[in-house]
Amino acid sequence: MKTILVVDDEQNIRFLYKEELEDAGYKVSVAATGEEAFKKLKKQVPDLIILDIKMPGMDGIEVMRKIKDEKGDIPIILCSAYGQYKQDFRVWASDAYVVKSADLRELKLTIKEIFNQLKAG
């Protein structure tokens, strides 16, 4: 079973993602901050990470940079409430960028695509 780490400072969002993704057949762990995410990464490296960009403390982009530097190529999906980071070149280092929505179909589709690509590659 594929494992996914969800990093978001909003408790309810973490809960929502966990429920939805578990229903979709993934094993999901959550972290509320970048620091917490790194603690979890030390214990277990997931197959994919979903990162909220706007978080207090270390923001999602910084977290991503550190993960890419330290852990190598774990697929990362960046999320934000709005598309304002679309033009930000630092986001381009991620594997995908998804704007948050109550409708999670797009997020789930993106996850699927990334795993399919990995399988193909």
Add this chain to the structure above:
Amino acid sequence: MTESSLGLEILQEVTRIANSTLDLDETLEKIIPVIKNKMHMDACAIYLINESDRLLHLKASMGLPDKAMHINLGIGQGVTGWVAQQGRSLALSEAMQDPRFVYFPEIEEEKFSSMLSVPILANCPPLGVINVHSIEKRVFSPEEISVLETIAGQVTGCLRNAIQFHRNQMTLKETRILYDISLAVQSTLKLEHGLWIILSAITMGEAGGFNRAMLFTLNEKNQRLQGIMGLGPDSQEDAVRVWTELNKKKGDLLQWVIKEAQRDLHRDSPFHNFVCGLSYPVTANDNILSETVLQKKPFNITKAKEHQLVSQEFIDALGVDSFATVPLIAHEEVLGVILVDNRYDQKPITEENLRFLTRFTVYASWVIENSRLFSKLLDTNRELLSMKEQLVQAERLSALGEMAAEVAHEIKNPLVSIGGFARRLKDKMTHLSQKWEDNNDLKSAANYSEIISSEVDRLERLLKNTLIYSKSGTLETEECQLNKLIEEVLYLFKSGLYEKNIHLVTDLQTDLPLLKLDQQKIKQVLINLFYNALESLSLGGLLKVETFQEEYAQKQKMITVRVEDTGGGIPQQVFENIFNPFFTTKHTGTGLGLSICRKIIENHGGTIRVENQLGKGVIVYLHLPLQNSPDYIKN
């Protein structure tokens, strides 16, 4: 009384008169009666050679009719002319019998029998002649001749003094005029007025005295000399009128010139308009104006028709055969040419005239250079002002958007939760209601959560549209050189940096690729950053601006602008709020400066980062991406 003691007495008297005044005419008027009376003559006359027409003018006389005062004799003409030509005395007891004698009715010489004529000698050629006449026929004694010759010598001294005095007076007058004109020039910052004052000085009788003056400026772009101003009468009649008027204004030249300059009347003059229609290329060996520019020296053309570089067309246009040209030079750079002529009185242009003119052109060069610098300053100021206005405008506009964005942001996350769980609820309900098909409550509950999620969808769409709208305007990007942009903006700060004693160091990587930027907006950002730096450097210091290319996470190429100051940094509490809209430490301004900067940079896909080193200074990084955003990004 013996003849020799008579001689002594006359000489003493003449010397006393000569030393009592510097005014030549007065001296001569006083000497004449002494000579006439003491020598017991019936008439005495002093002729001086006029420098410009080389004729002997009767300057003072006694015993001659009034009409004689207007007589001018050619050198060599008559007895007086012969003496002036030969530089030798001539004593004739029967003057009219002498072959050299020419009868001038004005002098009514027929009533005199004898005459003695001695030259006023400084060196050769003589300066004039003194004549004495007697009605009674007589023979002049050697003593008498020698007395008159000695007197002539005394007059020579007077003449020398007078000439020296006159020269001093001229220099004094010239200095005064130069001073007046320089004051007048300083009274105006308008190029046109300044130039008009200069040309007035050149053409005014008291000063330059040229009939007409024309000014051409060098257009560096097309390398042509363009006529921009002409000053002078339009015709012979006009010339007479203008000069009479000018003579009346001798009193307060300075005030008159300043007042006249502001009236802008010269623009209506046909001569001015004629000059404005002239334009000549700056090419070697082509025309005299261009030669003046290229050789950087004045030309005094006396026979224009024979001059290689003066075309017949040019002569016809000017209507003169002689004129002079002088280059206008400031900082070794030629700004233009002034051309003068004496079309109406045909006076030849002397070397002294030319020297005076050259001295004047220095002022004209100043005027042009000053006005060039001044207009540059005005342009810069104007640009800064409009930039500032744009900044304020942008700040105001985005204040509202910023607030909307902040609120919207806070709403989005709960909305995602509400909508997300409503969807889950709906799925669960639908699932349950399939199990218990007859349970209507479950069906209604499924319907309710459906309503919640569709309403959340509506809100999400609304927020998305609102946020797109609140984005600070669309960018008008075009490829440009970032370094050039930076240099342009730094140029605006040049005087500010200098005033505050701030040392500017720039290190701009030369081979940066072109960037697609909205130049106006990026300029706003740079101005904002430099303003902040300048404010922190109120006591002077260092401002360092660098650009370089680097990579982000070994993946994305970007160009970085680094702005460092030594202004001591920002207090921690302020630093935490620098990107917060509406936070400000200034009394004026909205506090949106840096938050707008960030928005502009983010709209370009870049980031802005501020490093605060308390006690040292601030470093601001602008990272701008080189590539366009890839298309894999999901909306």
